[in-house]
Amino acid sequence: MTNGITLREGSPYPLGATWDGSGTNFAIFSAHATKVELCLFDARGRRETARIPLxxxxxxxxxxxxxxxRPGQLYGYRVHGPYDPQNGHRFNPNKLLIDPYALMLQGDIVWHDAVFGYRIGNARADLSFDRRDSAFVMPKCVVVDPAVTWGADIRPHTPWADTIIYEAHVKGMTALNPDTSDRVRGSFAALADPKVIEHLVTLGVTAVELMPTQAFFDDRYLIEKGLTNYWGYNTAAFFAPATRFISPGGGVHEFKLMVRRLHEAGIEVILDVVYNHTAEGNQMGPTLSFRGIDNASYYMLGDDPRYYYDTTGCGNTVNLGHQRVLQMVMDSLRYWVEACHVDGFRFDLASSLGRDRQSFNANAVFLDAVRQDPVLGRVKLIAEPWDTGNEGYQLGNFPPGWAEWNDRYRDSVRSYWKGDEGLLPELSSHLLGSANLFDKRGRRPWASVNFITAHDGFTLADTVAYNEKHNAANQEDNRDGHSHNCSWNCGVEGPTDDPEVLDLRDRMRRAMMATLLMSQGTPMILMGDEVGRTQGGNNNAYCQDNEMNWLKLDDLDPRDADFLAFTRSVIALRKGRDVFHHASFLHNAPEGQQPIRVRWLRPDGELMEQNDWHNPAARTLGMLVRDEPDILMLFNSHFEAVDFTLPAAATDLGWQMLLDSASGEVTPQGSPVRLPTLAVPPRGLLVLEETRP
Known part of the structure; x- marks a missing residue:
């Protein structure tokens, strides 16, 4: 059915639906299809008005x-070809498919057996063939006019060495904001609200890293449990924003307005992106887009092509070794940079993107393509340096130009402050940007993205309140989520009114936050850690779209209000002292200067010796940085105070205190320290600075 629509041959480039001011060009890649039909729908997406073979x-x-x-037209595709799973082909023209290059979707998937290419319950499983039309339960693609007036949008271009990242969720950041209406909360527009931006600015972070904002769907098994895919690591369209984050009537440009407002505040926008797998799952998953367009091209198939080669744990792996699939991912990244002005990306399970199938290769085609790209080579690139496949853990092995999530930093710092023994060698390395991992090929300290908490795991408040995970709300019998939390409940599991326990918890989280912000590398703070956000001990809250995951900024508990003030002060201290965000590793000096010396000290003020490093009971350490001015950091994770003999300062004026994490005092201008021996408080970090005239 064409309803008399005039059709021209059009152009194979660009891919997607491109409106040129007069009409729309449609182009879609499929190497193995025998016919592709463009399907047009009415404004509500309920009635198919035309079916036109390209x-x-x-x-x-x-x-x-x-x-x-024209813009606003709803469409989708039906792709014909062999339904031959045993040879890797799963074409089924009864299934309406999402355009991989769609810039906008309307509606959400309504889970129904019709979205599967095979007959659910059939004895032949995925080798069977389902003839039901899926259009009535599928979202529709939207033809978009991409033009937008950016005005004087100026990218912050914050240097990596000065970057402080805040990992956030669009809805979680805004769902409880009383300054926005119910219809706007949870949207990109709500994230552009002045109160939200003011919180980020006064906190002092320089970038927000938004958890997945590309179009994704709730998994069927979660819907059936009354849960949702809150985190969003289930991408279905790499160019389209998630419709759940667009307010009623907001449209595709709402995302761009959010970016502009954040840029006006000097805050960069980094997107958490998922190019390693798609929402279609394994061979028993639905047919939503790529599987029905050209399964054998878009996915890595196993030795038996009926099955998928999976390094992601999500059922499939995107085949970046195919030139058209690689093109799609590169086009998607450039679209978000050029058309939407984002400032960088964090790549989920990035080891999968650097695979030559069996093993990781730092010169893999995708990594090489990004490195040479004139657009992408100028934005921030962050790898989650692991996946679930063979040789999947690749921390420190990504090429120059990339930063990496450093989970070893997280585990070491958590373990040190809870009192584990034998951690001084690891702690000292991480304080200096984990040079053992990253100081190669000209990489800089900022390549280590240091974090103590992230969306996956305990919040900071829960790290000091729970020994065990409490994930019953996920309805998986507490089996989900990892059990190696490196946490300590300070004597009581969960909530308590005991003031001594609460004081200890406050002391612990101040010590960890101060360590994070006083370390070389790029610090990343989890949304809400600065105000004591708790998930009730749930360390895998991926499916909890409720107050467990939402940020509350009003009516803070006095302890949390104090911690917010402390965090702001420590961030300001970091920004005010170059040594805490030095552009080079501290054992490397700028060309033409003497090496910057780092000296490791025992409590008696003498240099650490080999036996000291290997003493499992040693939990007190001094780090003296010879800089302009000198900085002295004293760490003590013992239960009791430890007397520390201060080294001689470079000037006769001695030392002044900048930070005492135990008391929560931060004095950017310094407070004089007169005694040659200083008591380092239990579970405390002291930062001192050489006094200058």
């Missing part, structure tokens, strides 16, 4: 031009 096939791209089609 007339041309050029370089494995099907294309056609419709002069009558």
């Amino acid at each position: 007339p041309e096939f050029t370089h494995e791209v099907w294309h056609g031009y419709l002069p009558e089609v």
